[in-house]
Amino acid sequence: MVGQFAQAWDRIVQRAPLAPCAVAFSLGIFLGEWTTLPVWAGLVPALFFLGLIWRLPGWRVALVLPALVFLGQAWRADAMQVGTNGLARIATQTPVPCRLEGVVVDGPWLLDPPLGLAGNERWAQGAKRAEFIVLAESMWVEGFWRPISGRVRVTRELSFAEAFPGRKLQMLGLLKAISAPMNPGEIDLRTLALKQGIQAELRLEGTQNEDGSPADMTLVSKWSWRPECWLAAMRVWGAERLRKSVEPDVAELAAALVLGDTRQVDRPDWLLFQRTGVVHVLAISGQHLVLVAWACFLLGRVLGFRTRQVVLVVAILVLIYALVTGGRPPALRAAITVLSAAVAWLSRRPPSFVNCLALSWLVVAILMPADLGSTGCLLSFFATGLLHWATRSWWREQTEEEEAYERAVELSRPGWISWLIGRGREVGEAYRVNLIVWLGLTPLVAARTYMVSLVAVVVGPPVAFLGGWALGFGFLLLLAGPNLPVISALLSLGTTWALRGCRWLAWWGESLPGAWFSTPGLGIFWLVIFHLVLTGGLVGLWPNIRWRLVIGLAISFVLFPLLPMKQWLNPVQPGWRCAFLAVGHGSCVVLELTDASGGRRVVVMDVGAVSGDGVTRRIVEPYLRHRGISMVDDLVISHADLDHYAGALELADRVRVKKVWVGPGFAEKRNESTAILLEGLKQRRLSPALLHAGLALRWGETEIRVLHPPADLPGVSAEKSNEASLVLRIDSPWGGVLLPGDLEGQGTRRLLASNP
Template sequence: MAIAVTIGLMADRYFGVTIEWGLAVACGGVVGWACLNRVRPMLAIVLLWAAFAGLGAAYHHAHRHSFDADDIGEFATPEPSLVRVRGVLTEDPITRLAPKTDALEPIRRPDRDAVELRVTGLGARDGGWVPASGLARLTVEREAGAKGQPPLVGLRAGDAVELVGMLTRPNGPSNPGERDYADYLLDQRTRAEIRVSDTTAGVVRTGTGDGSAAGWLSVLRRRATTALTDALPHHEATVAIALLLGDGSAMEREEWDAYVRTGVVHALAISGQHLAVLAGFIWVILRAAGVRRDRGAWVVLVVIVGYTILTGLRPSGVRSAAMVAAVCGGIVLRRPAGPANAFALGWLVVVALNPTDPFSLGSRLSFLSVFVLIWGVGRWLQPAPLSPLEQLIDASRPLWVKAVRAVGRAIFAAYAITVVLSAVNAPLLIADQNVVSPVGIVIGPVVVILTTVALLAGFLLMLFSSLGWVAVPFAVATQYSLAACTWVVQFADDLPAGANYVPGVSMWWLVGFYAGVAAVVLLGPAWRFRTVCALAAWVLVGVAAPSFRSGPTDELRVTFLAVGKGGCLVIETPDGRCLIYDVGTTSGPGVVRRVVAPYLWFRGVRRVDELFISHADTDHFNGVGELARRFPIGQVTLTPSFVDKPTAEVAAALEVFRKHHLVTRLAAVGDRFTAPGVEIETLHPPPVGPVGSENERSLVLLIRHEGHSILLTGDLEKAGASGLLAQTPRQADVLMAPHHGSRAALPRRLLDWSRPHLVVVSRGIPQGNTVKPTEGGPDRPIWDTHTSGAIILRSHPSGLVAEPFRGESMVVRRGR
């Protein structure tokens, strides 16, 4: 049944199946099964499987595509609109603190409070209210250091609220390779976002959730959180909240990323492993206390299911709770609980709660790991029975020898399990996060032991927190185990080759790999050697495939990435080199993680041969640290005045250069850089000056290829622009508008001087002082990355073509 439902889910996910067709298949299958069950039993079973597949497809389609006519998503548009909304919070608000430790972060980046809102009404123009339904993602942005409490403090799940904010439709990707955030929200049946300014009038509570199920759960979660924060130091408390309650928002982003990079982040999430350990611990305590098996099974069942609900019904937790329920039910009913049926039950329960959860990374990793543990590693590591002679030898050994041998076997088993699961899970992690963590194999068992101690001690701490000194030993155990865990992770993260970022793997290879894993696990010993060899050969194919990039081409590819207010331009030369002009944005270094690195991996880039930084303003270089962490950088080209700017951000960038041993050089007017078929000429700045802001000393590059030219200007303005215009005019087919399209930085003289056929603006939401797309005229269109997404220029002998990520391409100039 579980396999049939999965086929239905995949059919709708990847090919699209209407609800009508899904239900028709389901009904036809049931009717066929009923008619043929006695005559053709095997065919009847196949028809029954088809019925479940059709039901799964219809359920998945209804979840993602069936909404009421008054759903809030029907009122949302790509451009923000001011609305009044009434609704009920479906969860406790989560505060996402802006990073404060990275000097390359924007100085006044806002903190954010986020929560899911079930909409009940929408304000009408006449001041009344009209019915509305559906879910919206509510975000409150508040400036760091703002006085007073933010609007969502004191609110909890179940509270009714009224608010005024900006309603928008969730954004899809703006760049090739970028994750589709709108598609992610659609999996949660959410098609609208509401952003509220940091004012006390932004969100007003109109009713409490007292008495509702969500309200009771919120009270329990807050009491548990308070118990941890009161008993533990701040750092350990944030980690404990992530471990015990599944809320990692209070942790520093860099600390959370360290767990991700070292491959042990699963130890901090509420996973099936945690619940299985907790269930086993409770069972042992109850049996030691003399509690009957059936009563103990009821206690374990109630505690595990309740704890799963308390921590948010995450897919891995739901899977574990369902399997525990199957085992406990078998004990109560005195019936065997087959592992395959328990496994399938967990899958079906996850699907029933949310049919899109099986496509999430956490869910896939959880079920994959359990599959390999039960049918693979569990059998492979099972010791062979001792012969009578071996039994006599073992009985004659001293007690300490037996203890040492037992510990050795346990350590061997722990590392064997870690090695197997790391190897099996690695392709999924590479496909989703582009990271492979060899160090995770070394520290994995250690982290699991420490987090297990913290899990059990922390659970008892929350349970006995009201008893004063009784909870002290549990607080001490929780604190020191988590402190040790953090130290191990930080130490491993600092190792040179502890974690490596790599390009993703293709879907066809991923399918082949996991088909091989299934064969190795399920086929008997006679086939195991051959399947292991075939799987190893397939892995070699996957490792070698990215290396077989196409050879030299006749095309130069220049991509203006959509990074918001900032800049990042990727230049791919015909001989396979990758150059980058600026890497930064006002939203912070995270743009590399979200946009730049995914695009480079999408293009198969493994190395950045040169990074040009136009000038020493943070929004043009604050991604350099994240870029250097993910890609080798051949060298960095700076302006002569870059190192002289006395700011913490410049100092942090220079420290990145030293830490990663990056070679730097300076570029000034007259310098030329060449690659086969490509010439890059520096037009500005001079070796000294001009006097003024860094914008006036921006690095201006003219790229030539096959008779086509592209002019890059950074934030050039004022005296710098005057100096450039004093030179001999240079015709440019494409002009990068200076200073993100500021009217003051794009005078008519610059357009006449360069005579472009296309003007490209790298910017976020247009401001009042920036040029509009209509101002260029029919012969000189203006494209901006906010509207068009990434803008790709492809130069080859037949012409120069511009391709926006959103919109129609155009021929900028035909070949000579």
């Protein structure tokens, strides 16, 4: 085993010297990510090892690798630093009035209102919430503009046209630091924002002057020559052209597919593609750039240009396209790989795939060190490795006799039969490749999204096929524009129906039994071992890779839902656990009831916040996964206020909910928000059942009793929903707790009079 590993390592170093350099630099970046070491702690040792290289040239290879490790740590530490005048040092958790001046570098995105705000008067007038990113330059402090640095996420409750990339604005609003996580397992939005350079949030109230112009925002200049502004402006321009050219029901899907503008994709569509395992079709990846490269190459050859000219132009165009679409790691990886392969071909040197991939990894690590561990980045590189190594080593090459025999058999068949057999082989090859990639990537996807999509094996190839056609039509549609109306109409029709086909396949796949299921988070130890074994197989560490790789992946996939074995090693004791989650202005309580046999019943009382249904994605679901919960037995909605049910539908979409309970008078509160909730529950086959005083839920020795309201609600107005709030009392040998919801006023007096 050691000898095989040494031979494989020697082959890699000889054929792809950049590969070990990329590994060493990455280790340093992850070291800087996991530690708080300063920049000098990595820079000084790196300079020491580089000095030894000059004194000991014979040890060059052995000394370069540790030098790169320390350089990676110093690079990541420097990227995480915030300047003395950075917004992260100025903003606090308490919103304060602030006047900022800066340049719009990304956005704007017009976002749909959260579920519960659909009936709000301001939303009813057709306004939406806008969000954009501003590179702050100065702040008004004590009568002077003082220089500051850092990006700020700006939100405004009314739509407007001033926030276009490249425009310089003065804004007056409430400045606030991005909140750190306050619940176990909660997504750390603050760290994610800092990795993108966003250091604070600025909320504009959307006030207007008498002439209709914004009162909280002033246009200073109309354009900035920053490259990122040019790229963002091109992306916004292209997305708007696509939205105007295709049918409205697929307009946002087209913008996401062609230009990577996923922020405005409808949440139901995004969840549909995610649950069926084909969301990569909507995210700009290597597949998209390869298709664009081939289309541009064929177009250049058809127009009569020489191959060398076409290759160079295509490589440059692919790089520009990757930057216009946002320059995320998957797109940048594909662009650098195509560019390096093109340079190797133009210099008449055989391109090394490993070297090209390692160069792409190094470029991503240098430009985006914070994104190396992101799901999209890891999936992109692993998928590329699987496609290259595993698929190439699956079939042995045919001998000359076998090729001659196959040609003779093919000539003896009718042409249409040969055509059908050829297409059938192509379909089978597509499904074989899809299965190998799915087996290799599913553990990482399950660890990051807590979801396994079995139906992706079935719908993956046809969705990718239709997505490729939609991408080609959409890209040509951007180039054609309004100058070629007939061609644009045909391309628009092709884009629309290809995307509708993708959506229909995803919808059909989701409707199949067992299409997807939720899973608890995987143990990090098992995940690391799995990918070490996978990487070893890909680089040729094991003999007979074709069978051992696939069999090992299949066995691992069968076993991984059973891991980690924490529940077997540490049996759960009978009792109950009550967690009050910090959701801001809202409520969410998670009850875990355990009986003597180790069975568990999960009750969630309320899931909502004024901030909208994002509370489920950011807080509630991560907490449930942290606790190893993939199913909620009872969802109790205490009363019909937005801050108690805004995340209910998203919770039902993300985890399995067996039953929903509401109190008397819930349906009588007539507004659009409750109507959307009830209709959404009905569509998910979760018709709410009624809870009222006198009923109880039991699990083992624990009892949940309903103390209020009575079934007939005498003397309580349905519009005063707080007075009709459900009140639950938990009793068990291990203690008890009272959950009063938002009970107040006449409801409180009635409950006390009943002497519960």
